[in-house]
Amino acid sequence: xxxEATAPSTxxxxxxxxVMGLLAATLAFVFWGASRPAGAWKKFYAVVPAxxxxxxxxxxxxxxxxxxxxxxxxxAMARDYMLPSSLALFCIAIDLxxxxxxxxxxxxxxxxxxAGVMLGALVSFVALGIIHPETVAGDTWSGMATLAGxxxxxxxxxxxxxxxxxxxxxxxxxxxxxxxxxxxxxxxxLLFLIPRAAKIDRWMGADTRVIDDLRQRMENYHAQxxxxxxxxxxxxxxxxxxxxxxxxxxxxxxxxxxxxxxxAEWKLEEFSLTSTFxxxxxxxxxxxxxxSFTRARQMEGAGASKVGTAMxxxxxxxxxxHMDLKALVDKPWLxxxxxxxxxxxxxxxxxxxxxxxxxxxxxxVGSQANIGAAASAPVVxxxxxPSLAPVAVLLAVFGYALGTYAAYITGILLRGMxx
Numbered sequence: 001x002x003x004e005a006t007a008p009s010t011x012x013x014x015x016x017x018x019v020m021g022l023l024a025a026t027l028a029f030v031f032w033g034a035s036r037p038a039g040a041w042k043k044f045y046a047v048v049p050a051x052x053x054x055x056x057x058x059x060x061x062x063x064x065x066x067x068x069x070x071x072x073x074x075x076a077m078a079r080d081y082m083l084p085s086s087l088a089l090f091c092i093a094i095d096l097x098x099x100x101x102x103x104x105x106x107x108x109x110x111x112x113x114x115a116g117v118m119l120g121a122l123v124s125f126v127a128l129g130i131i132h133p134e135t136v137a138g139d140t141w142s143g144m145a146t147l148a149g150x151x152x153x154x155x156x157x158x159x160x161x162x163x164x165x166x167x168x169x170x171x172x173x174x175x176x177x178x179x180x181x182x183x184x185x186x187x188x189x190l191l192f193l194i195p196r197a198a199k200i201d202r203w204m205g206a207d208t209r210v211i212d213d214l215r216q217r218m219e220n221y222h223a224q225x226x227x228x229x230x231x232x233x234x235x236x237x238x239x240x241x242x243x244x245x246x247x248x249x250x251x252x253x254x255x256x257x258x259x260x261x262x263x264a265e266w267k268l269e270e271f272s273l274t275s276t277f278x279x280x281x282x283x284x285x286x287x288x289x290x291x292s293f294t295r296a297r298q299m300e301g302a303g304a305s306k307v308g309t310a311m312x313x314x315x316x317x318x319x320x321x322h323m324d325l326k327a328l329v330d331k332p333w334l335x336x337x338x339x340x341x342x343x344x345x346x347x348x349x350x351x352x353x354x355x356x357x358x359x360x361x362x363x364x365v366g367s368q369a370n371i372g373a374a375a376s377a378p379v380v381x382x383x384x385x386p387s388l389a390p391v392a393v394l395l396a397v398f399g400y401a402l403g404t405y406a407a408y409i410t411g412i413l414l415r416g417m418x419x
Contacts, residue, residue, distance in 0.1 A: 011068035023314070024314075055320040058320035058321035074321070077318075078314050078317075082311040086308035090288065090382065092292050094390055108352070109363050110395045118409070132336075144411075153407070154275075154403060181324065182338035234303075251279070278400055316379055346367065365377060
């Protein structure tokens with residue numbers, strides 16, 4: 001999902017420091033309300049997940065013109081600083097052997113998500129050809145190919161499809177808007193489902209023992225080592241998170257520069273190997289996993305994953321502030337195409353999950369690893385449990401490798417259908 005900053009707008013609050021303060025206050029307000037033991041707040045949050053409100057309230061601010069997510073640099077800050085730090089902190093207490101025991105269903109659901117994006121492109125193209133032919137007339141198919149690149153891989157794959165199919169900049173911009181809005185609505189839907197995972201899993205007849213085992217291992221470890229964090233503990237936790245992020249930035253830039261000197265015929269950019277963000281995520285996750293074999297793992301008892309979760313919630317708020325609910329009215333047919341597309345993707349996921357008895361976790365993370373890539377897949381995974389975030393990152397990295405090829409095939413099929 002590509003989100004880029006643009007020129008300043010006419011929003012009421014344009015200063016990023018003020019916007020950051022508003023988002024922080026909003027997160028605090030949501031968590032305060034969700035923690036109420038009784039009353040209206042308890043009833044409200046029994047229906048609406050707090051995580052979803054952390055996501056939707058910034059979207060409402062953006063939609064009514066209070067802030068402008070596209071003109072803000074906060075998302076880039078949270079993506080580049082908060083996300084790698086949170087991944088490192090999530091990973092330091094991880095049980096790598098338990099993750100490997102999750103089995104093949106995670107990969108099956110991820111690949112089903114990829115197939116769902118490809119199938120959804122074809123279904124939505126045919127559907128809009130019947131409902132509103134003007135929407136899919138001309139070169140619309142090429143814009144859809146760029147969206148397929150984003151929804152299977154990420155921004156680098158999306159940009160690659162723009163070049164491969166020579167997509168007009170205006171058309172490309174329209175599908176970036178569809179990408180942002182539809183992907184955000186879909187993520188909101190997944191977040192809404194997560195508190196209901198137990199009921200959904202029972203309906204699917206899913207075997208959740210491996211996930212429950214991993215979650216229980218993490219909770220037992222935390223219970224055994226939990227302590228009141230001292231200032232020293234908190235500084236060490238910040239040092240691990242931000243230090244790992246600094247190392248990831250320090251290594252990623254020269255690494256990408258070196259990779260770009262390699263022969264062009266190797267086409268390494270098609271695997272996102274020339275993306276600095278890709279390497280930042282990979283390095284931060286790897287360092288976190290390596291630290292899990294050291295004494296750094298003891299920092300989980302002092303709340304390492306809680307600090308990581310707080311950082312992740314800042315990212316969630318900055319993602320939400322890019323969602324413009326008014327856009328549904330501006331270009332309804334193009335957004336209907338995106339809606340049909342994502343619903344097809346979701347239906348295929350849940351059909352396959354039902355057939356193989358896969359837990360909702362695998363379906364949700366398999367979906368978001370495609371649609372949202374490494375920037376938001378950990379958000380969905382950590383909503384189940386912080387210990388599961390690395391699973392989402394590994395799948396999202398896999399998506400970067402598949403994105404260009406799967407999107408290219410989708411583009412060729414769409415072009416053939418367009419005649």
